[in-house]
Amino acid sequence: MKLSLGPLLYYWSRQSTLAFYADMADAPVDIVYLGETVCSRRHELRLSDWLEVAGVLAAAGKEVVLSSQVLVESESDLKTLRRIVSNGHFRVEANDMGAVNLLEGQAPADGWIAGPTLNVFNPATLDLLAGLGATRWVAPPEMSRAHIHALREGLGHGMEVEILAHGRLPLAYSARCFTARHFNLQKDSCEFRCLGSADGIPLKTREGAPFLTLNGIQTQSAQVHTLLGDLPGVCAEGIDILRISPQGAHTLDIVALFRQAVDGLIPAADALREALPLLPAEACNGFWHGQPGIEQRAPV
Amino acid sequence: MVCPPLAPCLPLTTVKAGESLPAYSPPASFRPRYFRRxxxxxxxxxxxxxxxxxxxxxxxxxxxxxxxxxxxxxxxxxxxxxxxxxxxxxxxxxxxxxxxxxxxxxxxxxxxxxxxxxxxxxxxxxxxxxxxxxxxxxxxxxxxxxxxxxxxxxxxxxxxxxxxxxxxxxxxxxxxxxxxxxxxxxxxxxxxxxxxxxxxxxxxxxxxxxxxxxCVMVEGRCALSAYATGESPNCDGACSPGKHVRWEQTPKGLETRLNGILIDRFADGERAGYPTLCKGRFEVGDETYYAIEEPTxxxxxxxxxxxxxxxxxxxxxxxxxxxxxxxxxxxxxxxxxxxxxxxxxxxxxxxxxxxxxxxxxxxxxxxxxxxxxxxxx
The missing domain is CATH 3.20.20.70 (Aldolase class I)
Known part of the structure; x- marks a missing residue:
């Protein structure tokens, strides 16, 4: 089973971002997804910078994938998308159907990756995308183990399957920026306030219960979805790739724990116990068990 | 009026490995139904x-x-x-x-x-x-x-x-x-x-x-309801479904909950809205406000x-x-x-x-x- 590092969903300073990926060159992940997927105003790293990081990671033996932006609004967003698709070196994760449209016929021979926001929930749709060159599918985070299992059984094509195994759940995208709104700023003059919170801004209910996380135009869970404790079930399911989403601190430690648990060097339950103090919030795993995502279920 | 007979279910359409989907072209007989009337x-x-x-x-x-x-x-x-x-x-x-x-x-x-x-x-x-x-x-x-x-x-x-x-x-x-x-x-x-x-x-x-x-969120890109209730807009066609809603008068005011999660609380005289989960009031930092969207x-x-x-x-x-x-x-x-x-x-x-x-x-x-x-x- 391979480990991947998902695209960085937060906005960190250029220096922090470059340092983070320098660390990842030596980390036990097999695949690294790069690029800005959340907000086109974020520019600490431009596409040319991402390509440079990609080169370094590829030289360190990682498979590098460029992830496309989820919500494409402007002509300038499309321009960036075209540059990503035609980069000529790295495979691309398509995160909207516009990217699929451009990848068709332009993708390298080893195909492209159908990202988690394409809403692929059934084999008919995934087979269709396979016919257009998709060779890997990242399941929507809300999809349960049972549904992923059923979909795979119905597939006519061979297809690598990747799931979000660790990280706050990306739950929603909007035209509105909730971080700017929090600071009473307009999106067009947001002062790049996302830079001030490495793990997004916590949102609680009026009785103080953690509920969501504001991350610019993206809304995430407050709880950290982690399948570390569920690894025996995940392995039994034959999932090909586990995605770990970067968090503000301790990502390297989380990656190491996954690696050791996947390789059978430590029991999954121990790995989860060690990971819990390293999370920015409590853990959850409900989606994997077909339950509300916010819930934490005992591994089956 | 007699209901028209239902067409039988047909097998799943799939594209075989290596085949790409042909570009769509309508049959020669195509007369778009939409323009008939x-x-x-x-x-x-x-x-x-x-x-x-x-x-x-x-x-x-x-x-x-x-x-x-x-x-x-x-x-x-x-x-x-x-x-x-x-x-x-x-x-x-x-x-x-x-x-x-x-x-x-x-x-x-x-x-x-x-x-x-x-x-x-x-x-x-x-x-x-x-x-x-x-x-x-x-x-x-x-x-x-x-x-x-x-x-x-x-x-x-x-x-x-x-x-x-x-x-x-x-x-x-x-x-x-x-x-x-x-x-x-x-x-x-x-x-x-x-x-x-x-x-x-x-x-x-x-x-x-x-x-x-x-909808403040991009339609089709919102799993908030699935996260809170297990019922998904994408797959179940439901957002903040009624069966998960609870209204409760408490000493602090009228509370609306979705699967137990407090979405809002209304003082006497405040107009209480349905607990659509993106339109509640929440705490962010030191503030309590409509962090995502007002009811509008x-x-x-x-x-x-x-x-x-x-x-x-x-x-x-x-x-x-x-x-x-x-x-x-x-x-x-x-x-x-x-x-x-x-x-x-x-x-x-x-x-x-x-x-x-x-x-x-x-x-x-x-x-x-x-x-x-x-x-x-």
């Missing part, structure tokens, strides 16, 4: 008014007050307003289609949720039923289901649902090339200039939301001339979960506005009475231009 109220260049019908009385209300089209759904998870007491069984569907067609109006069927492996045939059967009921167009989001519809019912007109999350012409042209979609409904995220850019670069007709409850409705009436100028072909009114009285009120106002626009009265003027009527039925009695107004973002 000329609508005396609209000319080809005009704007269609597309109104919600959560029930047969709402459908009749929409038609009687000037809707060019109504959109509706079956009584199950195949549509994004899967609420108990709403939508159409076979008898109501047959009667609704008859009522609309006799008056030269169109019926669009929303099959805009995402089928999953185990329930795939419920969705394909729904497409078959739509064709058998002589529905004028089906509104779909799932590409696999579109491929099925295109192959099985080649002359069935396809619209891309807002749930397809297509926000660029590249995305829309994908569905056009592969499935021959005739129209796309845009998510409520683009500015006027961005909508114009889409229209200029696609042969697909564009429909936009004009009025009604405002989208209202683009004042933009109508601009929408027409840039080539928007249809305006959608949200609200299949609302009453026939709401449908009547909103349809009447928008019909009057579109008729005034089409009559070429210059300059186009929005009556204060229209806005007052619409505000009465708006969520929280307030309205917004949403993403059309940049500062809203």
């Amino acid at each position: 000329p609508n005396p109220m609209t000319s080809p260049r005009s704007i269609e008014l597309v109104c919600p019908a959560g029930s047969l009385p709402a459908l009749k209300s929409a038609i009687d007050h000037g809707a060019d089209c109504v959109y509706l759904g079956f009584k199950d998870a195949t549509n994004a307003r899967n609420f108990s007491g709403l939508n159409f069984d076979d008898k109501a569907m047959a009667e609704g289609v008859r009522y609309a067609h006799e008056r030269g109006r169109k019926v669009l069927l929303a099959l805009n949720t995402y089928p999953q492996t185990q329930n795939w045939q419920r969705w394909t059967r729904a497409v078959d039923r739509a064709a058998a009921f002589d529905i004028d167009a089906v509104i779909l989001a799932d590409p696999g289901l579109m491929a099925y519809a295109r192959k099985t019912h080649p002359d069935l007109r396809l619209h891309l649902s807002v749930q397809g999350s297509a926000t660029s012409y590249d995305a829309i042209n994908f569905y056009h090339r592969h499935f021959g979609i005739s129209r796309a409904v845009l998510p409520r995220v683009l500015s006027l200039a961005q909508v114009e850019q889409v229209i200029a670069n696609t042969p697909v007709e564009i429909e936009v939301f004009g009025f009604g409850g405002l 409705s989208l209202n683009t009436l004042e933009l109508l001339p601009d929408l027409a100028r840039i080539g928007v072909r249809a305006i959608k009114i949200e609200g299949r979960q609302r009453s026939p009285a709401y449908v009547a009120q909103v349809t009447r106002v928008w019909r009057a506005a579109i008729d005034r626009l089409l009559a070429g009265v210059q300059p186009f003027r929005v009556d204060a009475a229209w806005m007052a009527e619409l505000n009465k039925v708006s969520e929280g009695q307030s309205h917004t231009l949403g993403a059309y107004y940049r500062p809203w973002k």
Whole structure:
């Protein structure tokens, strides 16, 4: 089973971002997804910078994938998308159907990756995308183990399957920026306030219960979805790739724990116990068990 | 009226390994059903008014007050307003289609949720039923289901649902090339200039939301309800479903909860709203406020001339979960506005009475231009 590092969903300073990926060159992940997927105003790293990081990671033996932006609004967003698709070196994760449209016929021979926001929930749709060159599918985070299992059984094509195994759940995208709104700023003059919170801004209910996380135009869970404790079930399911989403601190430690648990060097339950103090919030795993995502279920 | 027989379920459509999907070209016999009935109220260049019908009385209300089209759904998870007491069984569907067609109006069927492996045939059967009921167009989001519809019912007109999350012409042209979609409904995220850019670069007709409850999140890209309740807008057609809602009077005020999660709390005298989870008040930092969105409705009436100028072909009114009285009120106002626009009265003027009527039925009695107004973002 391979480990991947998902695209960085937060906005960190250029220096922090470059340092983070320098660390990842030596980390036990097999695949690294790069690029800005959340907000086109974020520019600490431009596409040319991402390509440079990609080169370094590829030289360190990682498979590098460029992830496309989820919500494409402007002509300038499309321009960036075209540059990503035609980069000529790295495979691309398509995160909207516009990217699929451009990848068709332009993708390298080893195909492209159908990202988690394409809403692929059934084999008919995934087979269709396979016919257009998709060779890997990242399941929507809300999809349960049972549904992923059923979909795979119905597939006519061979297809690598990747799931979000660790990280706050990306739950929603909007035209509105909730971080700017929090600071009473307009999106067009947001002062790049996302830079001030490495793990997004916590949102609680009026009785103080953690509920969501504001991350610019993206809304995430407050709880950290982690399948570390569920690894025996995940392995039994034959999932090909586990995605770990970067968090503000301790990502390297989380990656190491996954690696050791996947390789059978430590029991999954121990790995989860060690990971819990390293999370920015409590853990959850409900989606994997077909339950509300916010819930934490005992591994089956 | 006897219900038309239902077509049998057909096997799953798949593309074999190595095969690519051929570009869509209609059969020689193709006569789009959509254009069979000329609508005396609209000319080809005009704007269609597309109104919600959560029930047969709402459908009749929409038609009687000037809707060019109504959109509706079956009584199950195949549509994004899967609420108990709403939508159409076979008898109501047959009667609704008859009522609309006799008056030269169109019926669009929303099959805009995402089928999953185990329930795939419920969705394909729904497409078959739509064709058998002589529905004028089906509104779909799932590409696999579109491929099925295109192959099985080649002359069935396809619209891309807002749930397809297509926000660029590249995305829309994908569905056009592969499935021959005739129209796309845009998510409520683009500015006027961005909508114009889409229209200029696609042969697909564009429909936009004009009025009604405002989804702040990109449609089809929101799993908040699944996260909180386990019921997903994408797959179950439900957002903040009623069976998870609890209202409770407490010493601190009236509390609304969704699956136990406190969405808001109202002081005496405050107007308590339904706990749609993105429209509650939450704590962020030291503040308690509507962190995502206030209870408010989208209202683009004042933009109508601009929408027409840039080539928007249809305006959608949200609200299949609302009453026939709401449908009547909103349809009447928008019909009057579109008729005034089409009559070429210059300059186009929005009556204060229209806005007052619409505000009465708006969520929280307030309205917004949403993403059309940049500062809203």
